[in-house]
Amino acid sequence: MIRIAPSILSADFARLAEEIRSVEEGGADWIHVDVMDGHFVPNLTFGPPVVAAIRPVTKLPLDVHLMIADPDRYIPAFAKAGADLISVHVEACVHLHRTIHFIKEQGVKAGVVLNPHTPVEMIRHVIADVDLVLLMTVNPGFGGQAFIPAVVPKIREVARMANEQNKEVDIEVDGGINAETAPLCVEAGANVLVAGSAIYNEPDRAAAIRALREACAK
Numbered sequence: 001m002i003r004i005a006p007s008i009l010s011a012d013f014a015r016l017a018e019e020i021r022s023v024e025e026g027g028a029d030w031i032h033v034d035v036m037d038g039h040f041v042p043n044l045t046f047g048p049p050v051v052a053a054i055r056p057v058t059k060l061p062l063d064v065h066l067m068i069a070d071p072d073r074y075i076p077a078f079a080k081a082g083a084d085l086i087s088v089h090v091e092a093c094v095h096l097h098r099t100i101h102f103i104k105e106q107g108v109k110a111g112v113v114l115n116p117h118t119p120v121e122m123i124r125h126v127i128a129d130v131d132l133v134l135l136m137t138v139n140p141g142f143g144g145q146a147f148i149p150a151v152v153p154k155i156r157e158v159a160r161m162a163n164e165q166n167k168e169v170d171i172e173v174d175g176g177i178n179a180e181t182a183p184l185c186v187e188a189g190a191n192v193l194v195a196g197s198a199i200y201n202e203p204d205r206a207a208a209i210r211a212l213r214e215a216c217a218k
């Protein structure tokens with residue numbers, strides 16, 4: 001089953017609650033929250049207070065994507081704010097195994113994220129410990145960028161690696177996902193699709209979500 005996770009990075013922040021409700025009513029499965037620190041990535045977004053503020057607005061799981069240096073410092077605050085899943089970048093974690101278990105100790109699901117250039121091999125020895133692997137299909141930092149097709153074979157590699165270790169893991173893709181690129185990812189083994197501009201740039205959120213699902217069902 002394919003899950004659609006609209007990224008609120010492309011929402012109208014002045015009307016954030018309404019924007020979240022519009023995708024929940026439109027059939028979204030998760031809400032994707034892009035946290036940027038202006039250091040790991042060249043942009044700034046939200047912190048734990050924003051996660052806490054949106055928590056009562058929706059029943060959907062909050063999928064918190066940390067694009068921050070030294071994420072261990074903030075993991076407890078995001079867990080307390082109501083994150084259901086916290087994903088950290090392999091490139092930002094010196095002691096990745098420790099960080100993954102630190103997330104789980106907070107009672108939250110744990111994900112690992114790979115930038116487009118980072119080899120899948122980096123997660124071989126932690127894939128059994130995580131709930132989700134997120135493959136960036138753009139360089140993180142901004143919404144509305146073009147999908148990088150070279151990432152598609154990495155989706156297959158993650159699926160194969162999980163299978164070899166008899167591990168069920170969600171495979172999420174993030175960046176430039178739309179009705180053209182989503183089917184390529186799903187065909188390769190992705191089951192969670194993050195979409196920012198493809199959903200929030202459309203006035204009819206339900207139609208945008210339906211278009212993504214229908215494109216992948218073909």
Ligand code: DX5
Nearest residue numbers: 007140141144175176196197
């Ligand atoms: C990029 C973020 C994405 C972004 C995706 O750094 O991680 O979640 O919002 O936006 P689109 O779907 O517009 O590429």
Ligand code: ZN
Nearest residue numbers: 034065174194
């Ligand atoms: Zn993201």
